[in-house]
Each structure stands twice: as structure tokens, then as C-alpha cells.
Amino acid sequence: MEHIPILRLGRFLLVTIQVDMHDQLAMVLQEELTDRIVRDRARGVLIDISALDIVDSFIGRMLSNIAGMARILDAETVVVGMQPSVAITLVELGLSLPGIRTALDVDRGMALLKSAIGEDQEGDLGRHG
Amino acid sequence: MAPGSLAEFIDHNEGALLAEWTRLQKASVHGLRDRISEAELRTASHEFVLALKQAVNSGETDLLSPAFSALRDHLSSLSSHWAALGFTPSETAGFVFSFKHALFLHLKQVTKDPAALADQLWESDQLLDKLGLFTTEVFQKSREQIIGRQQEEMLELSTPVVELWHGILALPLIGTLDSARTQIVMQNLLEALVARSADLAIIDITGVPTVDTLVAQHLLKTVAAARLMGAECIISGIRPQIAQTIIHLGVNLGDVVTKANLADAFRVALHKRGLAVAKIQG
Numbered sequence: 001m002e003h004i005p006i007l008r009l010g011r012f013l014l015v016t017i018q019v020d021m022h023d024q025l026a027m028v029l030q031e032e033l034t035d036r037i038v039r040d041r042a043r044g045v046l047i048d049i050s051a052l053d054i055v056d057s058f059i060g061r062m063l064s065n066i067a068g069m070a071r072i073l074d075a076e077t078v079v080v081g082m083q084p085s086v087a088i089t090l091v092e093l094g095l096s097l098p099g100i101r102t103a104l105d106v107d108r109g110m111a112l113l114k115s116a117i118g119e120d121q122e123g124d125l126g127r128h129g
Numbered sequence: 130m131a132p133g134s135l136a137e138f139i140d141h142n143e144g145a146l147l148a149e150w151t152r153l154q155k156a157s158v159h160g161l162r163d164r165i166s167e168a169e170l171r172t173a174s175h176e177f178v179l180a181l182k183q184a185v186n187s188g189e190t191d192l193l194s195p196a197f198s199a200l201r202d203h204l205s206s207l208s209s210h211w212a213a214l215g216f217t218p219s220e221t222a223g224f225v226f227s228f229k230h231a232l233f234l235h236l237k238q239v240t241k242d243p244a245a246l247a248d249q250l251w252e253s254d255q256l257l258d259k260l261g262l263f264t265t266e267v268f269q270k271s272r273e274q275i276i277g278r279q280q281e282e283m284l285e286l287s288t289p290v291v292e293l294w295h296g297i298l299a300l301p302l303i304g305t306l307d308s309a310r311t312q313i314v315m316q317n318l319l320e321a322l323v324a325r326s327a328d329l330a331i332i333d334i335t336g337v338p339t340v341d342t343l344v345a346q347h348l349l350k351t352v353a354a355a356r357l358m359g360a361e362c363i364i365s366g367i368r369p370q371i372a373q374t375i376i377h378l379g380v381n382l383g384d385v386v387t388k389a390n391l392a393d394a395f396r397v398a399l400h401k402r403g404l405a406v407a408k409i410q411g
Contacts (some may be wrong), residue, residue: 096357108359
């Protein structure tokens with residue numbers, strides 16, 4: 001079965017979606033990601049969807065759900081690299097993903113996460129790892 | 130009239146018909162000589178008669194049948210050519226209708242029996258009417274193509290995305306926003322955001338004459354789509370009347386930053402980047 005790897009980068013989790021998302025895969029990702037947030041005591045989740053050409057309403061809602069779950073577990077979520085056509089489709093579908101932070105690329109996404117959770121906690125989590 | 134007899138008739142009287150027709154064309158189609166040369170007109174007429182003869186010879190009366198394909202092609206190219214030269218549809222149809230006149234004059238001389246003459250006239254009349262209408266149809270289609278192309282060109286012209294500063298784009302909108310244009314504007318802007326790696330965009334609507342609920346909704350959609358990609362939009366150039374309209378219509382612009390003019394929006398954008406415009410000392 002296909003699997004989406006979750007990489008740990010300091011206090012953040014990095015997820016790069018490079019295969020076509022289908023519903024089963026989305027559910028597995030949601031489960032694994034919440035597990036990892038708790039296990040790794042992650043403070044931020046960065047999801048890179050720059051390779052996705054198609055995002056349907058289900059995947060859109062899944063992204064919202066992940067952000068909501070992460071927030072409950074005290075982690076910020078940033079979705080980066082959304083393609084223009086995907087953004088247009090989501091807006092036309094009426095999904096503007098209100099709870100999600102977004103950034104143009106991974107670099108800016110990282111900067112956004114850092115500023116969102118505050119630099120002062122870096123040392124704390126660095127020791128944990 | 131038996132199939133082929135009209136063709137035979139045209140065949141026998143081709144030279145005389147052509148001469149008569151050219152004379153009538155000059156009289157009926159006003160300003161013809163200014164736009165196309167006499168030689169060109171004569172060639173067109175000659176080809177028309179040849180194709181007509183061939184088509185009539187088959188005994189078919191349906192304009193869409195394969196026997197008429199040469200005639201159809203000839204008339205199509207003639208119509209679109211004349212449309213490009215600036216002829217009116219009636220002038221183009223007049224090209225075919227004036228042949229009717231020449232043909233009738235000759236039929237009247239040859240056929241003495243009134244009943245047979247009536248039949249012949251009716252048959253050729255119907256055929257030439259169809260051909261005349263066909264030229265009008267083609268004429269209209271080629272005009273529509275011209276209009277369509279111009280619309281596309283206008284769309285491309287009217288949606289430039291300019292870079293004001295590193296990472297700050299501006300989209301000056303001019304003209305009425307409809308669904309089709311908004312789609313292109315949205316796409317252009319979003320693609321430019323990725324291409325230039327910009328995360329701030331100023332949408333300037335100084336040149337948009339009216340803002341109704343639909344236009345406002347389109348703007349909000351663009352802003353929402355940009356936000357999904359991780360970019361922020363500022364809307365500038367809102368005139369007092371438009372501000373009034375937006376509030377009267379009850380449109381909620383949400384948390385979109387709006388500024389009265391582009392300069393203010395640019396200052397906000399610079400500020401967000403931690404930049405400022407300063408006077409040179411000394």
C-alpha cells in the first residue's frame with residue numbers, strides 16, 4: 001500500500017504529498033500524523049502539496065481536519081505550495097480552509113511556523129530530540 | 130426541368146451569362162471597384178459559375194450534399210475574404226443574387242413556353258436563394274470569429290501583473306469584471322505569485338467602473354484563492370461611490386485590507402515586509 005512519509009525536522013513535522021491523494025490514503029495520513037504529533041511532541045506541521053494537481057472537497061476537508069486536530073494537540077499547521085488551479089477549484093467549491101495557515105513555499109512555511117510558535121521554545125524542544 | 134438541363138443551359142451560355150453578370154454586379158454592388166479589382170471579381174465569378182455547373186449537373190438540390198462541396202468552399206472563402214475587406218452581408222449576398230438577374234434574362238430569351246419558364250425560374254430561384262443565404266451565414270461566422278479573437282486579445286491586454294517590489298505584485302484592473310474575465314485575472318495573478326515567488330499582491334480597482342455583488346464576490350474569491358496559496362491581497366483604488374455601493378449592497382469584505390489608493394496600499398505592503406520609503410539625507 002502507498003504510504004506518505006512523515007519527516008521530523010527539529011520541532012516540526014514535514015509531510016510532502018507526492019502521490020495522488022485518495023480517500024483511504026488521506027485517512028491513514030490523518031491517523032499517523034496525529035500519532036506522530038503526540039509522540040514527537042511536535043509544535044508545528046508543514047504539509048507540502050505542491051505536487052498535487054487535483055484536490056477535491058474530501059481532501060480539502062481532510063486538510064482542515066488535520067489543522068483542527070493539530071491545534072487541539074498544540075501544534076500549528078501550515079499548508080504550502082498550493083497550485084493556482086487547486087486554489088481556484090477549492091474557492092469555487094466554497095472551501096476557503098479558514099483555519100489553515102498557508103505559505104508559498106517550504107521556506108516561507110518554515111518561517112511562518114517559527115514566528116507562530118515563538119523562537120524561545122526552540123531550545124526546549126531541541127533538547128528533547 | 131430535368132436534372133442537368135440547367136447545367137446544360139449554363140454550359141451553353143457561359144460566356145454571355147458571365148458578361149451580363151459582371152455588368153450587373155457593377156451596377157448592383159455599390160463601391161465594388163474600390164475594394165477589389167475587376168480581374169479578381171471576374172475570376173471569382175468564373176469560378177462560381179464553374180462550381181455551380183458542376184453542382185447542378187449532379188441533380189442534387191441539397192446544399193449540404195457532397196456535390197455542392199466545391200461550390201460551398203468557393204462561397205465560404207469568398208464570403209470570409211469579402212468580410213475581411215469590409216463588405217456588408219447584403220453586398221456579399223448581392224454577389225449571388227445578381228447572378229439570378231443575369232440567369233433569368235437569358236432563360237426568358239431561350240424558353241418560350243410560359244409554364245416551362247415558370248418551372249425553370251422557380252427551380253433556379255430556390256437554388257440561388259439558398260446560396261445567397263449561405264454566403265450570409267458564412268459572412269456572419271467569419272465576423273463572429275473576428276469578434277471572438279478581438280475579445281481574447283482585449284482580455285490579454287487588460288490583465289497585466291506588474292512587480293512593484295521584490296515579492297510585491299500589483300494587478301491594475303481596468304474595465305468591467307465579469308465571470309470570464311475574473312477567471313483569467315485570478316489565474317494570471319495566482320500564476321504570477323508562483324512564478325515570481327511573491328506573497329503580497331495589490332489588486333487595484335481604480336479602473337473598474339462599477340462594483341456590484343457579483344464583482345465583489347469575484348474579488349473575494351481571488352483574495353481567498355491567493356490566501357490558500359499563502360499570499361496576501363490588498364484591494365486598493367476604491368472610489369467613494371464604490372465604497373457606498375459595497376455597503377448599500379451589504380457585501381462583507383471580511384478581513385481583506387482595503388485602501389483608497391495604490392500608494393497607500395504600497396506603503397502597507399512595504400511595511401509588512403519591514404521596509405519603508407525614506408528621504409535621502411542631505
